[in-house]
Amino acid sequence: MSEVNENAAIGNSSSPNNGNSNKIKNIIGVMSGKGGVGKSTVTTLIARELNNKGYKVGILDADITGPSIPRLMNMEDIRAFSSNNSIIPVVSDEGIKMISLNFLIEDENSPVIWRGPMIGNIVQQFYNDVLWEELDYLLIDMPPGTGDVALTVMQSIPLTGIVMVSIPQNLVSMIVAKAVNMANQLKVPVIGLVQNMSYVKCPGCSEKIEIFEAPEMEAFLSEMNLELLGELPMTKEIINYSRTNDSLSEDVRGTVEAMTEKIEVFCKKNKLRMFLR
Numbered sequence: 001m002s003e004v005n006e007n008a009a010i011g012n013s014s015s016p017n018n019g020n021s022n023k024i025k026n027i028i029g030v031m032s033g034k035g036g037v038g039k040s041t042v043t044t045l046i047a048r049e050l051n052n053k054g055y056k057v058g059i060l061d062a063d064i065t066g067p068s069i070p071r072l073m074n075m076e077d078i079r080a081f082s083s084n085n086s087i088i089p090v091v092s093d094e095g096i097k098m099i100s101l102n103f104l105i106e107d108e109n110s111p112v113i114w115r116g117p118m119i120g121n122i123v124q125q126f127y128n129d130v131l132w133e134e135l136d137y138l139l140i141d142m143p144p145g146t147g148d149v150a151l152t153v154m155q156s157i158p159l160t161g162i163v164m165v166s167i168p169q170n171l172v173s174m175i176v177a178k179a180v181n182m183a184n185q186l187k188v189p190v191i192g193l194v195q196n197m198s199y200v201k202c203p204g205c206s207e208k209i210e211i212f213e214a215p216e217m218e219a220f221l222s223e224m225n226l227e228l229l230g231e232l233p234m235t236k237e238i239i240n241y242s243r244t245n246d247s248l249s250e251d252v253r254g255t256v257e258a259m260t261e262k263i264e265v266f267c268k269k270n271k272l273r274m275f276l277r
């Protein structure tokens, strides 16, 4: 079993619940049916775009057994700590608050060999016991699939909506459908779909080359009643974006801006809906 940072509140059932003192306006789950499609990468792209727009942003890494947020945000050497029995999140240079199990364990390579309920408890603690304070957006990087933790997140955290991340493959679409159906059954709104690694751009002529066998995307989106938030290319600049200070090329930046704006619009409409209720 992994050893967590002794100073942190994990595992301490008497730790206080900050749920009442935290003021989080919008909570977005980022989900994928299948692993490795770029869910964590998309989480960081959206978080950084919202942060650039002046919002207060946090990332909760709920992918407990495969936490990748610390590395993607270039913060893997930093450790979170506790104060007055609250977990103090790690803050990136640009001001994004983050919590991940890898900020709490001594060695990021230690595996987490815990059963589902314990992992679910930690996710709840990350929501309740972390001192998020005021946030405009909390992004939750969910583990891939429709298992225990996804269920815990959907049932115990008041999600404003879910962003699905996929790649254009028939098999993956089928699994995305399962995740969308799960959200529908649990009455969590799905904001839309980000199609990642949708194409590569020829460095010579800039032609878009579709590397995966694309299914009938339009038909799939309409069948699932899903909005397409954006299509991202497979490119090194996305891999390097958080780890270097390089900015994104104009077209990738445009896509990230457009998909983030759709998320903002959804959240604003949702607020209005709640107000009018």
Ligand SMILES: Nc1ncnc2c1ncn2[C@@H]1O[C@H](COP(=O)(O)OP(=O)(O)OP(=O)(O)O)[C@@H](O)[C@H]1O
Pocket: 032, 034, 035, 036, 037, 038, 039, 040, 041, 042, 063, 066, 068, 143, 144, 196, 197, 232, 233, 234, 235, 236, 238, 239
């Ligand atoms: N658009 C992209 N272009 C190139 N590489 C990408 C892109 N998106 C993600 N990657 C790379 O693919 C790998 C998997 O990405 P990521 O960790 O974001 O996926 P994930 O769906 O969160 O995975 P997991 O199943 O571990 O949660 C990483 O190495 C990441 O840098």
